[in-house]
Amino acid sequence: MASMDTSTARLAPKAARAPGSLGTGDILRYALASIFVGFCLFPLYMVLSTSLKAEADIFAFPPAWSFRPIWDNFNDALFVFGGTGVMPFLLNSVIVTAASTAAAVGLGAMVAYGLTRFRIRGGSHLFFFILSTRFAPPVAFVVPLYLMVRQTGLMDTHLALILIYTSMNLSLVVWIIRGFFEAIPVEIEEAAEIDGYSRLQIFFKVALPLVKPGLITTAILSAIMSWNEFLIATVMTQNKAATLPVYLGGFSGSMGLEWGPYMAVGAIAVLPIMIFTLVLQKHLVRGLTFGAVR
Amino acid sequence: MSRNREAKRAAIVLVSPAMLLLFALNIFPVLYAVYISLHHWSLASPNPPRFAGLFNYQELWYDGRFSNSLGVSATFIALAVLIELALGFGLAFLFNRKLRGLETLRKLSLLPVMAMPLVVGLVWFYMLNQNFGVTNWVLSLFGIGAQPFLTDGTLAMLSVVLADVWQWTPFVMLVIFAALQSLPEYVFEAARMDGLTEREIFRRITLPLLRPAILVVLVIRAIDAFRMIELVFMMTKGGPGGSTEVLPWYIYTTGFLSLDLGYAAAMAVVMIVLVTLGAQVFVRKIADPGAA
Numbered sequence: 001m002a003s004m005d006t007s008t009a010r011l012a013p014k015a016a017r018a019p020g021s022l023g024t025g026d027i028l029r030y031a032l033a034s035i036f037v038g039f040c041l042f043p044l045y046m047v048l049s050t051s052l053k054a055e056a057d058i059f060a061f062p063p064a065w066s067f068r069p070i071w072d073n074f075n076d077a078l079f080v081f082g083g084t085g086v087m088p089f090l091l092n093s094v095i096v097t098a099a100s101t102a103a104a105v106g107l108g109a110m111v112a113y114g115l116t117r118f119r120i121r122g123g124s125h126l127f128f129f130i131l132s133t134r135f136a137p138p139v140a141f142v143v144p145l146y147l148m149v150r151q152t153g154l155m156d157t158h159l160a161l162i163l164i165y166t167s168m169n170l171s172l173v174v175w176i177i178r179g180f181f182e183a184i185p186v187e188i189e190e191a192a193e194i195d196g197y198s199r200l201q202i203f204f205k206v207a208l209p210l211v212k213p214g215l216i217t218t219a220i221l222s223a224i225m226s227w228n229e230f231l232i233a234t235v236m237t238q239n240k241a242a243t244l245p246v247y248l249g250g251f252s253g254s255m256g257l258e259w260g261p262y263m264a265v266g267a268i269a270v271l272p273i274m275i276f277t278l279v280l281q282k283h284l285v286r287g288l289t290f291g292a293v294r
Numbered sequence: 295m296s297r298n299r300e301a302k303r304a305a306i307v308l309v310s311p312a313m314l315l316l317f318a319l320n321i322f323p324v325l326y327a328v329y330i331s332l333h334h335w336s337l338a339s340p341n342p343p344r345f346a347g348l349f350n351y352q353e354l355w356y357d358g359r360f361s362n363s364l365g366v367s368a369t370f371i372a373l374a375v376l377i378e379l380a381l382g383f384g385l386a387f388l389f390n391r392k393l394r395g396l397e398t399l400r401k402l403s404l405l406p407v408m409a410m411p412l413v414v415g416l417v418w419f420y421m422l423n424q425n426f427g428v429t430n431w432v433l434s435l436f437g438i439g440a441q442p443f444l445t446d447g448t449l450a451m452l453s454v455v456l457a458d459v460w461q462w463t464p465f466v467m468l469v470i471f472a473a474l475q476s477l478p479e480y481v482f483e484a485a486r487m488d489g490l491t492e493r494e495i496f497r498r499i500t501l502p503l504l505r506p507a508i509l510v511v512l513v514i515r516a517i518d519a520f521r522m523i524e525l526v527f528m529m530t531k532g533g534p535g536g537s538t539e540v541l542p543w544y545i546y547t548t549g550f551l552s553l554d555l556g557y558a559a560a561m562a563v564v565m566i567v568l569v570t571l572g573a574q575v576f577v578r579k580i581a582d583p584g585a586a
Contacts, residue, residue, distance in 0.1 A: 114308030140562035144326035199304035
């Protein structure tokens with residue numbers, strides 16, 4: 001930390017003040033940081049506040065800063081809006097998210113372990129191939145995937161989304177977990193081998209429990225990616241397996257009047273994720289840069 | 295000997311399921327996209343797909359809407375990523391101080407990063423509404439009249455950029471902040487003992503040491519900005535007059551509204567090629583263990 005202070009001292013030149021007291025530089029720092037945080041939080045506040053407003057308050061100009069909160073919008077969003085409300089779509093989102101996350105973490109951990117602990121010819125090429133899939137733009141893949149899903153009869157099924165999301169999240173899981181496996185001393189596994197464990201037993205009973213923090217981190221990240229995904233879902237599902245973003249997107253263009261329930265759906269989609277973001281925040285950099293920055 | 299065989303079998307069991315999945319849903323679709331792009335392949339037409347050679351690619355060459363979408367994408371990426379980098383860089387230094395409460399503020403600022411992009415588009419669409427939007431209320435406080443944020447070409451582009459900047463600046467800040475925190479202390483001590491001024495230390499030590507992290511976040515952001523479609527879907531639908539029609543939006547509408555899959559696939563192939571070139575930078579960086 002001391003090094004940080006030296007490297008940034010030029011931003012706060014009055015470093016020679018008494019310890020514990022705030023210089024003008026610090027006050028400026030707090031002020032700018034607060035403005036930035038306000039900017040970051042305000043739209044989220046708008047989602048929540050609008051979802052609690054009556055129609056007259058939603059269209060008020062100047063904006064209605066104080067208003068009487070109502071729950072009608074959430075009721076409409078959950079059970080009424082668009083005929084069924086968001087409930088069936090919410091259920092689909094939960095199913096697809098849970099299944100694709102479990103599959104991605106499971107398969108990803110297997111590959112990561114296989115490639116770090118076994119000498120596989122071309123193993124590092126495989127690692128980089130997996131990494132490169134991170135950059136595959138969904139919109140470029142959605143055309144061939146659409147035909148593949150149609151030809152296999154998987155249109156509007158959970159399975160189609162689960163398989164595609166699993167493949168999309170594999171690169172993340174493999175690259176994060178790989179770092180965790182590499183940090184395990186080989187001696188632990190060698191000891192297990194001497195105890196007569198098979199290689200697969202070592203993986204499941206020794207290695208996997210040791211990388212639990214990595215599994216949790218990647219599971220949360222994969223789940224958020226699947227939960228948020230819109231484009232693939234809107235192309236591959238219509239109603240039976242349609243997820244929450246498909247429901248939300250379905251109203252765009254015709255939503256001139258229904259801001260309240262619409263924002264309530266938005267709040268339902270976003271607020272649980274906010275909690276996970278705070279939980280994750282220590283691992284967010286490592287997770288989102290694939291371990292390139294920690 | 296049998297130990298070796300067992301290890302080999304274990305490796306295959308561990309690696310092959312994921313590889314099969316990636317082959318089916320990653321490699322094969324690329325080949326299939328190329329195949330589709332070489333055909334007249336319309337879902338609207340009753341005729342089966344017909345081989346077309348490079349016809350779709352020739353069409354692309356003369357399609358003003360395609361070149362427009364490339365330009366719009368380039369503008370969007372350049373504006374969004376540059377603003378995010380500039381702000382994120384400054385903010386990383388801003389938060390890089392041991393002051394009470396600053397850490398909490400930093401954590402709170404991260405909340406936009408994981409928010410559903412569709413909802414981000416929704417809320418900015420609401421806030422930028424010309425008649426009752428809060429942005430125009432803020433402008434009115436400064437005596438500025440209501441602006442047509444989403445119906446004027448230039449403003450619409452800037453609005454989409456604003457929503458993207460809102461979501462991703464905290465992420466850029468966090469990455470550079472993390473890199474700053476990991477810089478070794480002794481380097482700075484040595485530099486100061488050598489009599490370097492703080493400005494020289496910043497220019498000649500801090501900045502070069504941050505370069506790998508900046509490069510990583512730059513490439514990630516540029517490639518992800520290229521694929522962005524949700525904000526356009528919610529806020530502008532590509533309009534007005536194509537001013538926010540990024541390439542993904544053009545591909546999506548061609549494939550799934552005009553149902554011309556052959557043409558959409560040709561654009562998809564172009565996009566995959568462009569992204570692959572960009573991703574090379576990242577892969578090379580990450581391949582170097584001393585990257586960051």
